[in-house]
Amino acid sequence: MAIPLQNPKFPFSFFFIFIITIIFIFSSSLMADSATCSNSDGPIKPSTPLISFLQRLQSTALKTLGPTNFDPKLYVDLPLKSDLSTAEAAFDKLPRSPNGSVAARDLDGFIEQHLDGAGSDLVAAEPGDFVPVPEGFLPKVKSKEVRAWALEVHSLWKNLSRKVSDEVKGRPGLHTLLPLPGRVVIPGSRFREVYYWDSYWVIRGLLASKMYETAKSIVNNLLSLVNEHGFVLNGARAYYTNRSQPPLLSAMILEIYKRTGDLALVKRAFPSLLKEHHFWNSGIHKVVIQDAEGCNHVMSRYYAMWNKPRPESATIDEETASKLPSASLKEQLYRELASTAESGWDFSTRWMRNASDLATLATTSIIPVDLNVYILQMELNIAFFARLIGDHSAAEKFSAASQARHAAINSIFWNAKMDQWLDYWLINSNSCKGAHSWQGQNQNENIFASNFIPLWIEFFNSDGALVKKVTKSLQNSGLLRDAGIATSLSNSGQQWDFPNGWAPMQHMIVEGLVRSGSKEARILAEDIAVKWIRTNYAAYKKTGAMHEKYDVEACGKTGGGGEYVPQTGFGWSNGVVLAFLEEFGWPQDREIGC
Numbered sequence: 001m002a003i004p005l006q007n008p009k010f011p012f013s014f015f016f017i018f019i020i021t022i023i024f025i026f027s028s029s030l031m032a033d034s035a036t037c038s039n040s041d042g043p044i045k046p047s048t049p050l051i052s053f054l055q056r057l058q059s060t061a062l063k064t065l066g067p068t069n070f071d072p073k074l075y076v077d078l079p080l081k082s083d084l085s086t087a088e089a090a091f092d093k094l095p096r097s098p099n100g101s102v103a104a105r106d107l108d109g110f111i112e113q114h115l116d117g118a119g120s121d122l123v124a125a126e127p128g129d130f131v132p133v134p135e136g137f138l139p140k141v142k143s144k145e146v147r148a149w150a151l152e153v154h155s156l157w158k159n160l161s162r163k164v165s166d167e168v169k170g171r172p173g174l175h176t177l178l179p180l181p182g183r184v185v186i187p188g189s190r191f192r193e194v195y196y197w198d199s200y201w202v203i204r205g206l207l208a209s210k211m212y213e214t215a216k217s218i219v220n221n222l223l224s225l226v227n228e229h230g231f232v233l234n235g236a237r238a239y240y241t242n243r244s245q246p247p248l249l250s251a252m253i254l255e256i257y258k259r260t261g262d263l264a265l266v267k268r269a270f271p272s273l274l275k276e277h278h279f280w281n282s283g284i285h286k287v288v289i290q291d292a293e294g295c296n297h298v299m300s301r302y303y304a305m306w307n308k309p310r311p312e313s314a315t316i317d318e319e320t321a322s323k324l325p326s327a328s329l330k331e332q333l334y335r336e337l338a339s340t341a342e343s344g345w346d347f348s349t350r351w352m353r354n355a356s357d358l359a360t361l362a363t364t365s366i367i368p369v370d371l372n373v374y375i376l377q378m379e380l381n382i383a384f385f386a387r388l389i390g391d392h393s394a395a396e397k398f399s400a401a402s403q404a405r406h407a408a409i410n411s412i413f414w415n416a417k418m419d420q421w422l423d424y425w426l427i428n429s430n431s432c433k434g435a436h437s438w439q440g441q442n443q444n445e446n447i448f449a450s451n452f453i454p455l456w457i458e459f460f461n462s463d464g465a466l467v468k469k470v471t472k473s474l475q476n477s478g479l480l481r482d483a484g485i486a487t488s489l490s491n492s493g494q495q496w497d498f499p500n501g502w503a504p505m506q507h508m509i510v511e512g513l514v515r516s517g518s519k520e521a522r523i524l525a526e527d528i529a530v531k532w533i534r535t536n537y538a539a540y541k542k543t544g545a546m547h548e549k550y551d552v553e554a555c556g557k558t559g560g561g562g563e564y565v566p567q568t569g570f571g572w573s574n575g576v577v578l579a580f581l582e583e584f585g586w587p588q589d590r591e592i593g594c
């Protein structure tokens, strides 16, 4: 201990250490503050040895084949032909160059010998309730041309209908695909498994197509995931077990119930809905905010149970994290990347501190408007279902929960200056464990389609004066473009930003406007729907396919940006076109061309 004191260099080294310590304390307190007490913390779901091996294969494939047209998801979707140890031993024996690449023919040979094709374990399944021209199909569509196209879109359900092969059930350890009891509808192309929130719009389309059994079968599969995991997974793959997606299960059941009156489905689903509600309102998903009047509000956020690269995009996530200086900052970013995937908006400037730097994602420090709207809808639906099945105490409990969340949404998100609901950022907040104090400057004033999602809920769309203000705000927002509603105003190159428009956003905003019962709101809703239908039609005629997203700047233009090439198929786009045509029809004399 005496040595430093006698050391002539001591004063300088002491000063140096002192300054470094101060900088460290200061910067870590800033980081903790901005990330709300270090969000690298939190639970982690275990992965599987198969996923780890397929990620090694993915990394070798990138080194071998290069980044052009490389899709990392392909490799984690490959099923093993026989046991993992045989494949691993053969893989390790492949001759490698110093950078870890192998000869392309060796890679091909290995894959051929040890792995089956991606998607070969989710086999085509003819939907038993599909008929080429359903009785009572889209009665308000009078134009022959539009009717013929709508029937083509309807027939796409056959291409997207799948069931898990018996091999997966027999030897689940060879597959990242998870076993499911019944038929599902997939989004399409690289998305060769069922997805959570996509299924809501798939079901809305299936109901327009009168395919009630297919719709119920999708719900049964999602219920089986809740029973197994306690929540609905992002998608039915082993690498999606660490997160969910926007929670719309109860909304799916409500829509099916409205068409079919299937009370047995409601009864069967009820315990799973309670489990799902608990998942979103406990642990890491739960945040308490104290408003300006001192009232505490319990709200929810996205928060994945994962702090490593997403296996389906591991090579991309590693690259994004590569510039970060420490392992713990990387872990924190990996958690943000996975949490953003849980939001369904992967990726967007909505979640970024710096709009040009994906490494500044801060999703776990944001209380999102749309998530809390979905949970409010879930609470209203559970209360409704509870009344249906005679569970009066649950009905009261969830009705009270919905009132509380309604108040929370008004208090935390509403911005009277903009007449929109704004995401709330947990920055400069004074609490890690208790309630965060609300501060007006922490509302994100940037304009996103999600700022209008509360319109979807009766609590909000039944208030005439509110609808009038919000409709005007939407019209002045800059989001309404020639071919639909833009996701944001920021052209960042991320796929959940300008100029992309996504089917779910068009549908929820249009449906909210329609549900308000206001004549002006319906006129605006129909205008948006007509533009959206036209752009889907024009792109379909040009490319022969329905697309995952569209560029709302020009009719017939498809979307882009993001980490994978634009996909076709496409579940939710098909669903929304059919739902819009069911609601608004298409008169004989209305032009369908752009």
Ligand SMILES: OC[C@H]1O[C@H](O[C@H]2O[C@H](CO)[C@@H](O)[C@H](O)[C@H]2O)[C@H](O)[C@@H](O)[C@@H]1O
Binding pocket: 073, 187, 191, 195, 197, 198, 234, 235, 310, 312, 313, 341, 342, 344, 345, 346, 347, 564
């Ligand atoms: O592979 C990258 C990411 O892909 C998915 O996200 C996108 O497609 C989904 C299916 O249509 C859709 O639900 C989501 O909103 C899209 O952004 C997947 O959900 C992500 O978890 C995944 O990392």
